[in-house]
Amino acid sequence: LSARIQKNSLAHLLAAILLLAVVCCFLSCSRSSNAPQTEKSATREVVDEAGRRLRVPTRVERIVSLAPNLTEIVYAVGAGERLVGDTEYCNFPAEATHVAKVGDTLHPSVERIIALRPQVVLVSTASQLESFTKELAEHQITVYVTDPHDLEGVFQSVRNLGELCGETTTAEDLIKKLRARTSAVEKAVGSAKVVRVFYQLSDRPLYTAGRESFTTDLIRRAGGVSVTADVPGAWPRYSDESALASQPEAIILPTGGSMSSGNGAAADPFKKSPAVLAGRVYKINEDHLNRPGPRLVDGLEELAHVLHPESFKQ
């Protein structure tokens, strides 16, 4: 019973937060709609990462993000206050948790998105695109798709979203800093022996990072090589016996972040792998590794440190 009361009060709290968010949004709307009313018809053309030509307002004022990595990019390029809606997974930066929630990445509420009157909706892959775009297009809302497959692609996403928000300078500064950190890592591990890595996205069933995943590129830059680098797909379901045969020297467990419970240990087929025998199983905050946003470079640094601790000794 107490659990139900707790759930109830939690629901009330959520409702209150939502209400508050909606009120805030209305307040901010009325504030912003006073000034740029004259520019309403002024639009420009952009091309998103799926190659679609889109018309967006000259100055984008109202953005909904449907993925945590995109929310992080929007904040990082300095357009965070223009975010009017994001997902339940969007927990970084802390301000993002106070933005109106439109559901999770897989099941956003189209109704709620429309009610937030965004000018652009940011989507992280081409999945579900069709059903979204149709409904949103009827309400003059543009869907912008990002689709990075490597770290360079993530930088490109930062640049693109910077341009979309009219924050080109901030975006370029950010990319410069991220590039500097990336090349520092690459330089540090450059001469070290390449480590064979298995990236365990989840243990049961066994999922890993495949050919199309940015993780494969990240592991390479951190001085490793993913044993599943040639497996088709971004996040393939991997065979147990191939896992056993892959004999990785290190196993990475993305865990402890917003998405998972579990994935706390190397899967059974690895119990006699060099990685487990040598104690080279590393947990890394999944939000740094699985979100193709600015913090992916944090993930890169953490990855490089566990794969090549000797390269970072001072």
Add this chain to the structure above:
Amino acid sequence: MTASIVASQTYAASLKGTRATLRRTLFWCGVLLLLLVAAVLLTALVGSESLPAKESLCALLSGGRATCGLTAEQSAILFEIRLPRILLAAAVGASLASAGAGYQSLLRNPLAEPYLLGISNGAAVGTMVALVFFGSVEWSRPVMAFAGALLASLAVYQLARGRAGASPERMILAGVIVTTFLSSAIVFITTMMDATRVRSFTFWLLGDLSGATSRLLVVAIIVAIAGSLLLTAFARPLNLLMLGERDAFDLGVEVGRVRIVVFLVAGMLVGTSVASSGSVGYVGLVVPHLVRLSLGSDNRITIPAAGLSGALFVVVADTLARTVIAPRELPVGAITALIGAPLFIYLLRRG
């Protein structure tokens, strides 16, 4: 009493003599058992990693005592991953097919199948509830799956029961209702869970034989063998039940007791296989049908033969699931449905 014995004897006589039936059962079950053993040995030789065939076969036939020149890694693949999975496939196939044959006789409905009647979904909801509430207690999963399967089958039975007994059409409609209701329950539970677990659940729901622990495997094998044998022991009353509950009762069958036992045993078979591998569809439908087409509809032969053929079917289907897009994997339920659905349409059209 005497009248019922006479009546059942006349019925049995119409099927053939008891001894002849026994001989025929033993013959066909022997043949199927040999085929199953051959299939287990052969499918153990293929997988996403290639192993030397001769050496692997030698190691398999020695029961793992001789290495036959396999490396430690190769024998680990063979004995710790492939063989347990193949044995689980056999146990799941045997459970689902013999349970299907049991339901079909009990409910006098050729379409009665754990998956189509929502019984697998009941077991799935039970398993999910066990995972959500007692995640760390492993044995809670088969127990809750059993409870779910039992509840779902009783719900279908009660829904389908009219004044004139349960007609096949009513049964299927009741099954559709229970299935959709439980599917919504599954969707509801998965929506409440976090994304990583949702991904593993969607794979498991379609039937996934890779996840079972060795303890669950042992339970699944014991339940498969014991359950199929128990159902076979009830083959004679089930034969009489096919004449209709009323007639069976007149012939001396304790209808109520038989019904309870078959529901319990079949629920246990479905529950354990769902808890260990998710919902593998169509096995309980297609396999008993094929067996009946080729060996006739005497349950004394249908039930054990369906069990063995079901094992054979799922072993082959899972071999496809783990090899066609290797090193990636497909859920085995996708394969059984791909084979099963067209085959079933063909059977329906043949009448």
